[in-house]
Amino acid sequence: MPYTLRRLTPRLIAIATGLAVVAGTGYAVANADTGPSKQVAAPSVDTRTTLPKPAAAGPGDAPIGGEVPGRTGSAIRATAGAQAAHRARSLARAGKSAPDADASASAAAAAQEHPAAGTYFTKLATSTGIRATHSVFYGSGDTTRTGDVVYAPTLMPPSSACIEITTAYTWDAPVVWAWDWCSSNSGVAKEIPINATFVRTYTTQVNGLPAYSVIIQKTNTANNTWTAYLYNYARGAWDTFWTKSGTSQIGVRGWDVFEPYLTRNPSTGLGYYCATMKGRAFETTGIQVRVNGVYTNASSTVGASYYPTMDLGCGSRLKWTQTNLTSWRATIS
DSSP states (O other), X not given: OOOSOSBOOSOOOOOOTTEEEETTTTEEEETOOOSTTOOOOOOSBOOOSEEEOOGGXXXXXXXXXEEOOOEEGXXXXXXXXXXXXXXXXXXXXXXXXXXXXXXXXXXXXXXXXXXXXXXXXSSOOSOOEEEEEEEOOOSTTXXXXXXXXXXXXXXXXXXXXXXXXXXXXXXSOEEEEEXXXXXXXXXXXXXXXXSHHHHHHHEEEXXXXXXXXEEXXXXXXXXXXXXXXXXXXXXXXXXXXXXXXXXXXXXXXEEEEEEEEBOBOTTTSSBHHHHHTTTOXXXXXXXXXXXXXXXXXXXXXXXXXXXXXXXXXXXXXXXXXXXXXXXXXXXXX
């Protein structure tokens, strides 16, 4: 999650007789009068079986299909240190204290910078989803210096959501994380490696880069259940990545940002990732939030703003391009 300080300090989802469909939402409501003089509220549980296709896949809807494979539980390779640092910093930005267990990790990472840039939401408390398409790469330059992580992009719905979907370039391998923000000890709930299989299944070419599409949507209002889906371009369907219910530790804030956790090479004064990821580009397109059942482009009208562009650690070697709130691109030369 975005954090405004450049350096961390230790402070840190029943079909029944008489269902009617609410126009434009895909929701079904029992015994509803859908005449023009009647306003019908959406039900607590989202019973839809389709979701809108990503722009890169064309118009229309696509079915909700299978499940995204990946590692969970003890098989997750995201280190405890990386999770503790992200948890502590994100909670600090939300004005909350991190668990005591994170204190040592936070202190140890005190010299690590944590800038961010992109699209941010602070005033949208009634949204029920977010979606975007994120570039990925693997191979040369896909890892960072031990201890550093480049979250690029990372996506969090506003309105007290439970799940953040993060493209993470770690010192081990590039992965997509489903981060759980509705557990007392929030962390990575599931991860899938970014490799040839992932690219073949979940990406398409967008602006010359392989990119995957993600939706994170509220699927049960009563329980504050959120579900993350990745679009399976090989099958033309949405695969479920992770589902989580509960009380969000983050609150109404949301974002789609470029967010490196970096240390600097003293000989150059630049973040180590700037050299290892030379020639690489990170991009988000099609940022939309779901308001009143409809996905709408990110804009000031729906409470979006530009996250203040900070020193991202690469000096003039990083070119930042963001002409509107629906997309951004960071290129390292």
